[in-house]
Amino acid sequence: MKKLSIITTCFIVLLYLGGCKEDLGISKPLVNDGAAPGLVSGVSVTNRPGTAKIVYQIPGDNDLSYIKAEYEIRPGVFREVKSSKTNDSLIVDGFGQAKEYQVKLYAVDNGENKSDPVIVTVNPTLPPVITILNSLNLISDFGGVGVVTNNPTGAEVAVVMVEKVANGSDKTLNTFYTRSKNEVFNIRGYKPEPVVFGAYVRDKFGNVSDMIYKEVTPIEEVRLDRFLFSAPLFPNDMKSFDEGSWGVAKIWDNSTWSGFHSIYDDPTILFPQWVSINLGVKAQLSRFKLFQRTADESFIFSHFNIRTFEIWGSNNPSPDGNWDNWVFMGRFESIKPSGLPVGQNTAEDRAKANDGEDYTMPIGSPAVSYIRIKALSNWSGGGFLQIMEAQFWGNLQ
Incomplete structure (x- = not known):
C-alpha cells in the first residue's frame, strides 16, 4: 500500500509540477539561452512586380524558430515578414517603385534572440499600381465613361475615378476595388457633352500611382x-x-x-x-x-x-x-x-x-x-x- 501511495504521489507531481523525470509529453516553458542563432546564408533573389522572392539556407541551430525580413517600402514606412524554420524562402512585398531596396534578414530562435542582419538588395520590377495605370483606358460609354483595366498579376487594388470640375479641382466620383485581371467599370449619369475624367490606382500597402486625365464625350443613352x-x-x-x-x-x-x-x-x-x-x-x-x-x-x-x-x-x-x-x-x-x-x-x-x-x-x-x-x-x-x-x-x- 505504501508503494502504491508513492506511485500515486509521483503521478500527481508529474501532472502538476512536471517532476519524477519521466517525460509525459507535457509542454515545458521555453528556455532563453541568451545566445543568438547563426546567420542565414546562400541568399538568392528573384525579382517580381512589386515583390521579390528571397531564397536562403537556414542556420543549423536546434532552437531556431523563424526567419524574419525587415525593410522600408517608403520613407518612414516599414514592413516585416516572417517565415517558418521549415521554409527556405520568403516573399517581401509592398514596394511601390521599381528600384533598389535593402532588406535585413534575421534568424530568430525560440527565446526571440535574433542574429545579426544579413543585408540583401532586391530590385522589384514595376509594381501593379504603375502597370495597371499605364494600361488603364478611359473610353466614351453610354451616359458617361468606361474604365478598362488590365491587371496581369491579379493584385488587390482600388481604381479611383475623379472628375475635373469648373474650378480646376478634382471631384471624387467612385472607387472600384478589384483583383480581376481584366475588368470594365462604368461611371454614368452624364449628358453627351465633353467631360474631363481622371483616374489613379492605389494598393493595400498605401502605394499610389500618378493621376491620368482624359476628355471623354459620353454616348447618348435612351x-x-x-x-x-x-x-x-x-x-x-x-x-x-x-x-x-x-x-x-x-x-x-x-x-x-x-x-x-x-x-x-x-x-x-x-x-x-x-x-x-x-x-x-x-x-x-x-x-x-x-x-x-x-x-x-x-x-x-x-x-x-x-x-x-x-x-x-x-x-x-x-x-x-x-x-x-x-x-x-x-x-x-x-x-x-x-x-x-x-x-x-x-x-x-x-x-x-x-x-x-x-x-x-x-x-x-x-x-x-x-x-x-x-x-x-x-x-x-x-x-x-x-x-x-x-x-x-x-x-x-
Missing part, C-alpha cells in the same frame, strides 16, 4: 420604346403554353404580373431555351433589366426564373430561325444578393427581385435590330422558363 417591339416567333423559338396570357409579347407589356412562360408539359424540352424580340429599331445596346416572377414569396430567386443566359443579336435573321446570322453579345447570370440557398430570402433579395436585375452590355457591342435571350438554366435547375419583363437602353443608330 430607353428603347417598347411600343415598337414585336415577336417574330421563329420556328425554333421556345413556345408558350398560352400565347394569349403568357406569350413573348408579355415580356414588354410593362407589367410584372404576367410574362413569358414556356411549355412545361413536354419532358423532351431541355435547356437551352430562347425567345426572340424584334426591337423595331437598330440600336447599340448599353444595358438591360430583367424582372423575375415575384407573385409569390416562394418564386423569388427560385421556381423557373431565368438564372444563366446569353444575349445574341442580329440585323438579318433567317426566317427559319437558324443561328447563322446571329452574333453572340454576352453571357450573364442572375445573382442573389444574400447568397442563401433557394427558398431562403432576405429583404435585400426581395428588393432586388422586385426592382429588377440590371445587366451591362460589353463595351463595343454591335448595333442590332433583333435580339435573342438564350436561357442556359433557371433557378429550379430544370423545367420551363419564365421571363416576366425586360427593358432595354442604348443608342439609336
Whole structure:
C-alpha cells in the first residue's frame, strides 16, 4: 500500500509540477539561452512586380524558430515578414517603385534572440499600381465613361475615378476595388457633352500611382420604346403554353404580373431555351433589366426564373430561325444578393427581385435590330422558363 501511495504521489507531481523525470509529453516553458542563432546564408533573389522572392539556407541551430525580413517600402514606412524554420524562402512585398531596396534578414530562435542582419538588395520590377495605370483606358460609354483595366498579376487594388470640375479641382466620383485581371467599370449619369475624367490606382500597402486625365464625350443613352417591339416567333423559338396570357409579347407589356412562360408539359424540352424580340429599331445596346416572377414569396430567386443566359443579336435573321446570322453579345447570370440557398430570402433579395436585375452590355457591342435571350438554366435547375419583363437602353443608330 505504501508503494502504491508513492506511485500515486509521483503521478500527481508529474501532472502538476512536471517532476519524477519521466517525460509525459507535457509542454515545458521555453528556455532563453541568451545566445543568438547563426546567420542565414546562400541568399538568392528573384525579382517580381512589386515583390521579390528571397531564397536562403537556414542556420543549423536546434532552437531556431523563424526567419524574419525587415525593410522600408517608403520613407518612414516599414514592413516585416516572417517565415517558418521549415521554409527556405520568403516573399517581401509592398514596394511601390521599381528600384533598389535593402532588406535585413534575421534568424530568430525560440527565446526571440535574433542574429545579426544579413543585408540583401532586391530590385522589384514595376509594381501593379504603375502597370495597371499605364494600361488603364478611359473610353466614351453610354451616359458617361468606361474604365478598362488590365491587371496581369491579379493584385488587390482600388481604381479611383475623379472628375475635373469648373474650378480646376478634382471631384471624387467612385472607387472600384478589384483583383480581376481584366475588368470594365462604368461611371454614368452624364449628358453627351465633353467631360474631363481622371483616374489613379492605389494598393493595400498605401502605394499610389500618378493621376491620368482624359476628355471623354459620353454616348447618348435612351430607353428603347417598347411600343415598337414585336415577336417574330421563329420556328425554333421556345413556345408558350398560352400565347394569349403568357406569350413573348408579355415580356414588354410593362407589367410584372404576367410574362413569358414556356411549355412545361413536354419532358423532351431541355435547356437551352430562347425567345426572340424584334426591337423595331437598330440600336447599340448599353444595358438591360430583367424582372423575375415575384407573385409569390416562394418564386423569388427560385421556381423557373431565368438564372444563366446569353444575349445574341442580329440585323438579318433567317426566317427559319437558324443561328447563322446571329452574333453572340454576352453571357450573364442572375445573382442573389444574400447568397442563401433557394427558398431562403432576405429583404435585400426581395428588393432586388422586385426592382429588377440590371445587366451591362460589353463595351463595343454591335448595333442590332433583333435580339435573342438564350436561357442556359433557371433557378429550379430544370423545367420551363419564365421571363416576366425586360427593358432595354442604348443608342439609336
